[in-house]
Amino acid sequence: MDTSEIVLLLIAAVGLAQAAFLMLLLRHEGKRAFRANRWLLVFSLTACASFVEDISDVFLSPLYILYLAIIFVPVTFVFLPSIYLYFREIADRPVRYPGGHFVILVPVAILTAVAVHIMRTRILPGDIGGEIDFELDTDIESHLPVAAILLTIIIALYVQLFGYMVKIWRVAIGYLRQAGEQLGADQRVLRRWVTELLTGISLIFLIFTATTIVDIFITDSQWLTTLVQGAFALVFFRMCHVIAHNPALFVQAEWDGAQEMAMDEDARDFTATGSRQTRFAPRNLVDADEISRICKRLDAIRTRSDLLFDPLVSLPKLANAVGATSNQLSYVLNQHLGKSFFDFINEVRTGEASRLLVNEPDRTILDIATSVGFNSKSTFNLAFKKITGKTPSVYRSETLSRRNPVL
Missing domain, CATH: 1.10.10.60 (Homeodomain-like)
Incomplete structure (x- = not known):
């Protein structure tokens, strides 16, 4: 185990501890608040999946890592819907069928499974004893189906990012107005809370996407991946700190x-x-x-x-x-x-x-x-x-x- 792997394990351990702290914290807001906080719990579990993936990269064989991509790649698409559903709940505008926001996980999982199958049967050697050495820019024609699938998934990630961020900001703006009118909340403080939370979400999503791209396109990227995951852990820590010191204010829906x-x-x-x-x-x-x-x-x-x-x-x-x-x-x-x-x-x-x-x-x-x-x-x-x-x-x-x- 080299130095970069040890550092990556430490970052993953700290990240998992932060996620556990956040999940415990959310339970103290009360049973009625759980309807909204459950989506932050989903968000935290998604972050945990990223840190678990780092641990698996160190301890598991390349073949098992390849198969686990069928789980870890679709999980990326959970980040933004969970935060969107969280803001809808604290604004008392719950989505009637929240499961519909996670339907995209099914086609992404299928595409990832197809890519894994192609890589295992047509590209990678039958006996994988060492590191998987796979670059999309090497002999691209022979890897074209896999490259097309991976590119489709990456494009879908960014389409989801822009689509959901617009919807999240719209809900957040309405939430700010409601909290000010109903509870007399300090708009400056509340606006800073929302801005920090959404900025953190955006950074986490971009860092997570960058990690995926680094793993796909760059060989021997262990230190780069470690640095990216370190940034991920820092941003996640800041989000936990913001939520801990400024719990969400739950407002009532404006029926009339x-x-x-x-x-x-x-x-x-x-x-x-x-x-x-x-x-x-x-x-x-x-x-x-x-x-x-x-x-x-x-x-x-x-x-x-x-x-x-x-x-x-x-x-x-x-x-x-x-x-x-x-x-x-x-x-x-x-x-x-x-x-x-x-x-x-x-x-x-x-x-x-x-x-x-x-x-x-x-x-x-x-x-x-x-x-x-x-x-x-x-x-x-x-x-x-x-x-x-x-x-x-x-x-x-x-x-x-x-x-x-x-x-």
Whole structure:
């Protein structure tokens, strides 16, 4: 075992340890957050596959390495779909059939198997005792079928890169806006988090692709492969650090977002006395008696129902419970209570959480957060601080210390 192989093994070991740390970290966000975090787990397992491949390159015979390409090459196509599905989940816009994003693994695996078969039966010697010495630029005509297959796979990788990165950025931009509107998140910090995460993903994908190309086209590339994998491990480490220090904020889907935003604009156009500042009058969706009825019904739901603690509660669902249309409820919330739907929900949930934090001091913050409808501890912390000005842990400790002063 030469020096480059020892270094490669160390890099692989560190990378696997980082992946294990990330997977353990994701489990602490709560059961409801697992629906999104499962895609980061898939992403981590894909990174693990890269490090396992490095280990196999050192310990396995060339023939087994060739056969394992049928597994490791298709795995490359898992990186971007898993991150795309993750962002769709934290933005509360889950894909109905997520498995469809991984269908491409089947044709890639078939093409790789065909290439491996051709290499084993037509190109490589019958008894492989040493290193496989195969270059695409040597006697290219005899290797044309394999070269065509490998080139097709590489092109597919880059088509996937550009296609998914556009979709990921679109979802990320919408997610940034939702997190700012619903939770009052610091847009600068949140934007940096998203940018670092997506930049890291892009670098990992490009490094992974570069490693594949190096292995295919360059002979005796052990040190170059080691350097590339070292860069891969560093980028992956940075991504783990970003996720550990800034967990994702889970937002709620905007079932009637356009209508609610329109209502917000209408509300801003009124003065304190209710007079319109523009030359147009708002559409009168509900009369005074109906407004009073809706407000009373909201108070009853707030005090005597657990509907608002349902993590899947939506504007249409609440409107149905109130006995009004979504537009009417949004109108009353915005113009008569001065709140958006999300502000109203978070205020009720935070009020109940405040009570539980003090009355049940032995109960964990994560357990309380999920019991009142929040999808993750990080989302709960931000919403709680936006409304109370304190984090849940600080609120609990200060309130309990006032109740039980030290004599």
